[in-house]
Amino acid sequence: MPERSKSPDSLRSRRWFGPDDLRSFGHRSRMRELGFAPEEYAGRPVVGILNTWNGLAHCHGHFPARVEAVRRGVLAAGGFPVEIPLMALPETLVKPTTMLYRNFLAMETEENLRSLPIDGAVLMGGCDKTTPALLMGAISAGLPAIFLPAGPMLRGDWAGRALGSGSDVWKFWDERRAGAIGTRAWAEMESGIARSDGVCMTMGTAMTMTSLAEVLGMTLSGASSIPAPDSRHAQMAVACGRRIVEMVWEDLTPAAILRPASFANAIIASAALAGSTNAILHLLALARRAGIALDLERFDALSAGVPVLANIRPSGEYLMEDFFYAGGLRAFLGGIADLLDLSVPTVEGVSLGEAIAGARVWNEEVIRPRARPVTTAEGLAVLRGSLAPGGAVMKPAAADPRLRKHVGPALVFDDYDSMARAVADPALAVTPEHVLVLRNAGPQGGPGMPEWGMLPIPIALLRAGVRDMVRISDARMSGTSYGACILHVAPESWVGGPLALVRDGDRIALDVAARRLDIEVPEAELAARGKAWVAPAPRYARGYGALFAAHVGQADTGCDFDFLARPGRTPEPDIH
Numbered sequence: 001m002p003e004r005s006k007s008p009d010s011l012r013s014r015r016w017f018g019p020d021d022l023r024s025f026g027h028r029s030r031m032r033e034l035g036f037a038p039e040e041y042a043g044r045p046v047v048g049i050l051n052t053w054n055g056l057a058h059c060h061g062h063f064p065a066r067v068e069a070v071r072r073g074v075l076a077a078g079g080f081p082v083e084i085p086l087m088a089l090p091e092t093l094v095k096p097t098t099m100l101y102r103n104f105l106a107m108e109t110e111e112n113l114r115s116l117p118i119d120g121a122v123l124m125g126g127c128d129k130t131t132p133a134l135l136m137g138a139i140s141a142g143l144p145a146i147f148l149p150a151g152p153m154l155r156g157d158w159a160g161r162a163l164g165s166g167s168d169v170w171k172f173w174d175e176r177r178a179g180a181i182g183t184r185a186w187a188e189m190e191s192g193i194a195r196s197d198g199v200c201m202t203m204g205t206a207m208t209m210t211s212l213a214e215v216l217g218m219t220l221s222g223a224s225s226i227p228a229p230d231s232r233h234a235q236m237a238v239a240c241g242r243r244i245v246e247m248v249w250e251d252l253t254p255a256a257i258l259r260p261a262s263f264a265n266a267i268i269a270s271a272a273l274a275g276s277t278n279a280i281l282h283l284l285a286l287a288r289r290a291g292i293a294l295d296l297e298r299f300d301a302l303s304a305g306v307p308v309l310a311n312i313r314p315s316g317e318y319l320m321e322d323f324f325y326a327g328g329l330r331a332f333l334g335g336i337a338d339l340l341d342l343s344v345p346t347v348e349g350v351s352l353g354e355a356i357a358g359a360r361v362w363n364e365e366v367i368r369p370r371a372r373p374v375t376t377a378e379g380l381a382v383l384r385g386s387l388a389p390g391g392a393v394m395k396p397a398a399a400d401p402r403l404r405k406h407v408g409p410a411l412v413f414d415d416y417d418s419m420a421r422a423v424a425d426p427a428l429a430v431t432p433e434h435v436l437v438l439r440n441a442g443p444q445g446g447p448g449m450p451e452w453g454m455l456p457i458p459i460a461l462l463r464a465g466v467r468d469m470v471r472i473s474d475a476r477m478s479g480t481s482y483g484a485c486i487l488h489v490a491p492e493s494w495v496g497g498p499l500a501l502v503r504d505g506d507r508i509a510l511d512v513a514a515r516r517l518d519i520e521v522p523e524a525e526l527a528a529r530g531k532a533w534v535a536p537a538p539r540y541a542r543g544y545g546a547l548f549a550a551h552v553g554q555a556d557t558g559c560d561f562d563f564l565a566r567p568g569r570t571p572e573p574d575i576h
């Protein structure tokens with residue numbers, strides 16, 4: 001058991017509540033205003049329960065009950081719990097995209113922890129950007145913190161089959177556009193696809209990031225796989241409350257947990273999970289917050305040769321509920337233990353190896369053995385070339401194999417709406433060999449890199465039976481999407497990247513094996529187009545959007561704000 005390195009007198013919160021002076025009198029009297037006498041909190045770890053819930057937080061509907069569970073755990077361990085509500089970022093409802101607000105929530109997390117009398121935090125998140133945002137903020141705040149994952153929702157249910165979030169919607173939407181699914185069946189699907197609390201139960205961004213939070217050592221072992229409605233999820237929340245109190249006494253901060261090897265483990269685990277490409281952005285941002293060097297090529301190198309063992313949609317057949325019953329992330333990590341550095345620490349106070357020791361796989365169809373992987377096709381390729389000098393990413397395993405080496409004419413769209421209108425037009429002049437290009441969808445152009453990267457197949461091709469074609473953008477793609485989609489092109493078109501210079505009919509060459517993405521236009525012609533290019537007018541004259549546009553980084557560095565990603569410590573606030 002790690003030793004206590006803190007005493008009641010050295011708690012951070014004591015700076016607010018301990019001194020016998022006028023300012024602390026004010027602090028204590030206002031705590032009494034809330035109904036708390038010093039006997040309840042003085043000398044105890046004050047634990048902030050950072051809750052990303054509001055009335056529209058569809059994936060976090062169980063959080064109010066879980067706050068109470070965490071509270072019970074904190075009290076049982078001798079701490080003092082306080083709930084701190086934060087921005088919720090419900091993925092489907094926030095417009096234009098939650099990615100615009102990831103850094104906002106990270107700032108909110110950091111500044112709440114810094115400015116209030118808090119000794120440690122339980123971070124409650126799960127819906128897509130909430131996980132990286134809470135972790136980024138907690139890393140920068142530097143206080144002991146434990147992540148409580150929302151957990152996946154139950155399997156979707158429709159017409160006798162299990163439905164997966166996202167993936168099945170895209171698939172059946174194509175069928176509906178092709179006229180194969182009627183209005184009534186579509187309405188039934190709408191009511192059955194998200195039938196419990198919890199995050200998307202495919203291996204989308206939410207489940208990738210909560211699983212990687214566990215691999216990074218920031219959750220209790222096994223926490224990320226527990227379905228949200230399962231009573232074991234409530235028990236885990238209580239355990240988080242108990243553990244954070246111990247972590248405060250141990251002064252176990254994120255800096256003591258996160259190591260270069262933790263991030264290498266996360267990249268390898270993401271590859272074996274066939275995780276979302278969004279994880280690349282978030283891991284890059286998290287590593288920079290932790291002061292750990294990480295670049296795009298490291299993702300390509302570490303992912304190479306890692307077999308996909310999680311048979312979870314969109315790459316596989318099953319859903320997270322099945323994954324949990326099959327043994328969950330602990331058992332899954334056991335299957336790739338030889339690829340991981342098991343000596344890295346976790347919030348539990350044990351190594352990752354100790355955290356997963358003894359876990360067993362109960363269903364080898366869901367969590368495949370190494371001898372029988374879901375696929376050995378590459379889960380990730382980092383491409384560079386004349387169209388993406390700063391890099392671009394692709395999931396080759398999710399693409400039609402014949403498209404991994406492809407040359408075709410570009411069909412270019414300047415914005416999402418014109419693209420959506422064009423692909424819905426049966427008269428659009430397009431062939432399966434065309435390469436669809438969407439620009440102005442990057443960090444600044446989107447803004448916030450919306451998940452537009454899985455451009456719809458034009459209706460004319462869809463009716464002809466085409467289900468995949470090469471698509472390129474500076475956008476992101478939902479982790480539940482699939483297809484020959486090249487994403488995160490950097491630098492983005494909005495700031496004058498080569499994507500801004502492509503014209504209809506230009507030949508685009510993709511070669512996944514060679515990791516190349518090129519535009520076959522003479523350099524002199526491209527230079528001339530670059531000279532003639534006019535930067536778009538700023539999208540925001542004021543407000544958060546203007547702050548975002550002035551400070552957001554490109555995809556290859558994780559899209560953090562420059563002033564948040566830079567090294568250095570922010571001083572503790574003066575207590576005057």
Ligand code: FES
Binds near residue numbers: 127128199
């Ligand atoms: Fe919340 Fe997918 S919408 S995790």
